[in-house]
Amino acid sequence: MRILLVDDVQMERMQLAIRLKQLGHTVEMASSGQQAMDIYGSFDPELVLLDVSMPGVDGFEVCRQIREQFADWIPIIFLSGHDQPEMIASAIEAGGDDYLVKPVDKIVLNSKLVAMQRIALMRRELKAKTAELAKLNNILQQQATEDSLTNLKNRRYTDNKLQELIALHGRHQFWLSLILIDVDNFKLFNDTYGHIAGDKCLVALSGLLLKLFVRSGEFVARYGGEEFVIVLPHSNLEQAQQQARRIQLAVAELDYSQNVNFTLPPVTLSQGVLSLVPSGSETVDQLYQDVDRAMYKAKKAGKNCFVVHSDEIRN
Template sequence: MRILLVDDVQIERMQLAIRLKQQGHTVEVASSGREALELYPEFNPELVLLDISMPDMNGFEVSQQIRTRFPEWIPIIFLSSHEEPAMIAKAIEAGGDDYLIKPVDKTVLSSKLVAMQRIAFMRRELNQKTAELAKVNKELEKLASEDGLTQVSNRRYSDARLAEMIAVHGRHGLPLTVILLDVDNFKPFNDNYGHIKGDQCLIAVAQALTQLFTRSGELVGRYGGEEFVVLLGHTDVKQAETEAKRITQALATLNFPHEYSPTASHVTVSQGIACIIPKGRELPDDFYTIADKALYQAKHQGKNCFVISGDSE
C-alpha cells in the first residue's frame, strides 16, 4: 500500500517507517499535520497512520481536514499512547477508522495492515471498474448521439442541441442559423455508381462539412438520407451567406466525381437557410420547416445554390 505516516517524534517515525517498508509498503513521512496535508494530494495514500499529539495541529484536526478536503474515503488509523475510551471515541468522531496504542505491537500492526490492504485492493478494483464503466458509458453516449455511417451527429442529438441553442439565443436576443443541405441528384448517383459508392459520397460530404465547422457553437449532423444540417450559433444573415459560400467552395474543392449530374461534374449540394433571432419558445421543427422551404426554393432555382430565409438582417 501507499502509506502516509504522520508523527512529530523523529525516532518513532523512522522506526515505524522502516518496519512498514520491510513489509513491502511505499511510505511517505510527515513530521507535522500541515506537512501531511501538503503531501496528501500528490502522494494519494491508501492508508494514513496518524499521531494524535502534535504541536501545530493535533491528529483530530488533521483527520477532519482530510475528510473535508479530500472526499474520497481513505482509512485513517490513529497512533497514541492514550488508552482512555473517551480518547478512542473522539478519534472515531474525528474521522478515524481505527486506533493503535503506542508503542505499537508488531503483531497487532501487521494484522491491521493486512486488513487495510484488503480494503486497498478492493478500492483499486472498484476504481478500475468505475473507470471501465465510465469508458463504456462514454462509448455508449457517442453511439447514441452519432450517425453510424458518416460519424457526424445523428438527428436525435442535433434536435436536442438545436433546442438548447434556441433557448440560449432567445434569452439573449442573438441570431441563430440552421442550414439544411441536400446532396443534388443523389438518386442517379446511387443508381449508376451503386450504394457503396453512395455511402462513400455521403461520408466525404460529412467530412468536408466537419472540417469547416469546428468551433464552439457549431454542429454538423445528418438530417436523414442524403440531407445534412449545420447549426451555427451567433450567426446573422450576412455571416450565414458567408458560411453557405464556404460550403459550396468546399465541395467544389472536394471534387467528388458525379458524371450523371446535370448540375455539375462533381457532387454539389443545395442549401436552405433559416436565420432567426428566436424568442426562446420555438421548437426545432419550426426552424427546420423554414429551412426546408428555403431548400425547396434552392432546388427549383437550379441546385448547387442557397436560399436564405430569416428575420435577423
C-alpha cells in the first residue's frame, strides 16, 4: 500500500517507517499536520497512520480536513500514547477508522495492515471498474448523439438541441439560423462508383464542414442520407447567407471528384437557408419543413446554389 505516516517524533516515525517498508509498503512521512496536508493530494495514500498529539495542527484536525477536502475515502488509523476511552471516541468522531495505542505491538500492527490492504485492493478494483464504466458511458453517449459514419452530431441530438435553442432564442428574442444541405446528384454518384465511394465522399464533406464551423454554439449534424444541417445560434439572415457562400466556395475548392479521379462533374451542394427570431412556440418539425422547402427550391433552380426561405434564389 501507499501509506502516509504522520508523526512529529522523529525516532518513532523512522522506526515505524522502517517496519512498514520491510513489509513491502511505500511510505511517505510527514512531521506535522500541515506537512501531511501539503503532500496528501500528490501522494494519494491508501492508508494514513496519524499521530494524535502534534504541535500546531493536531491529528484530529488533520483527519477532519482530509474528510472535508478529499471525496475519495481512505482508512485513517490514529496512533496515540493515550488509551482513555474519551480519546478513542474523539478520534472516531473526527473521521478516524481505528485507534492504536503506542508503542504499537508488532503482531497487532501487522494484523491491522493485512486488513487495510484488503480494503486497498477492493478500492483499486472499484476505481478500475468505475473508470471502465465511465469510459463505456462516454462511448454510449457518443453512440446516442453521433452519426457512426461521419462522427457528426446525429438527428436525435439535433432535434433535442434545436428545441432548446428555439425556447432560449424565443425568450431573449435572438436570431437563429439553419442551413440544410443536400449533395447534388448523389444517387448518380453512388450508382456510378458504389456506396463505399459514396460514404468516403460524405466523410470528406463532413470533415470540411467541421473545419468551417468551429464557433461556440454552432454545430454540424447529419440530417439523414446525403443531407446535413448546420445550426447557427445568434446568427441573422445576412450572417447565415455569408455562411452559405463560404460552404459553396469551400466545396468548389475541395473539388472532390477531380481529387479522386472521378469522371462525374465536381461534387456540389444545394442549400436551404432559414433565419428567424423565434416566438418560442415553434416546433423543430416546422423549422425543418421551412428550410427543407428552401433547399428543394435550390434543387429546382439548377443546384449548386442556396435559397433563403420565402426568398429568391441566391447564387
